Amino acid sequence: MPTRSVRNPSRPPTLLSVRRRLFGFPNPVNDVAARTVATGVIVMAVAALGFDALWLTIPLAFGFVARTATGPTLSPLGTFASRVVAPRLGRHARLLPGPPKRFAQAIGAAFTCAALGCWLGGADLAARALLATLLVPAFLEAALGYCVGCELFGWLISLGAIPASVCVECGDLSKRLDATRATTTSEPA
Numbered sequence: 001m002p003t004r005s006v007r008n009p010s011r012p013p014t015l016l017s018v019r020r021r022l023f024g025f026p027n028p029v030n031d032v033a034a035r036t037v038a039t040g041v042i043v044m045a046v047a048a049l050g051f052d053a054l055w056l057t058i059p060l061a062f063g064f065v066a067r068t069a070t071g072p073t074l075s076p077l078g079t080f081a082s083r084v085v086a087p088r089l090g091r092h093a094r095l096l097p098g099p100p101k102r103f104a105q106a107i108g109a110a111f112t113c114a115a116l117g118c119w120l121g122g123a124d125l126a127a128r129a130l131l132a133t134l135l136v137p138a139f140l141e142a143a144l145g146y147c148v149g150c151e152l153f154g155w156l157i158s159l160g161a162i163p164a165s166v167c168v169e170c171g172d173l174s175k176r177l178d179a180t181r182a183t184t185t186s187e188p189a
Contacts, residue, residue: 025071026082027098031145032090034101036081037067038141041108045131045138054127057116064109068102096150099167104141104149108134 041060048056063075072078086093115130137148154170156162164170 023070025098025102028095029098029101030082030086030090031094031096033072033081033086034096034147035142035145036085037077038138040077040081041138042135042142045135049128049131054119054124057112057119057127057131061109061112061116064105064112068105068109097167097169100147100150100153100170103153104147107149107152
């Protein structure tokens with residue numbers, strides 16, 4: 001009679017499970033963590049512009065690329081936001097869908113990588129303009145919890161450019177409105 005193999009819990013994880021854990025993006029995303037990351041982006045971008053330290057586009061670009069690819073796993077700012085700040089301040093945090101947040105990080109990656117390319121190519125004014133432009137959506141996210149990339153993601157779903165199956169919550173605006181109403185009416189005064 002053949003014996004069944006029992007999975008050994010001490011056996012190392014497979015390459016596929018490591019890849020999924022490393023390159024997975026959280027879903028849902030804690031609103032407090034997202035807003036903390038946006039605040040960090042503002043601080044770095046303002047420092048880069050205000051102190052003529054355009055070299056700060058290097059960690060900015062790395063952070064956006066890392067967060068797009070792996071969520072907070074490889075991003076120092078993302079790790080700080082999700083493991084330090086969110087557990088301490090996130091008692092009343094909203095949980096938001098992950099796919100639009102990943103899309104927003106990809107837009108940030110495009111802007112910061114373009115700014116980095118401009119700076120490395122000697123086009124400092126273009127790099128500054130891209131960083132200044134990035135400050136607007138970062139401020140809206142940090143201060144108001146309004147994600148420009150998430151809004152664009154929802155529009156792209158409604159236009160059919162992104163399949164609705166990627167994020168069911170994002171494609172149905174009535175669900176988002178109901179969730180927002182429930183959050184605003186159920187919070188203690």
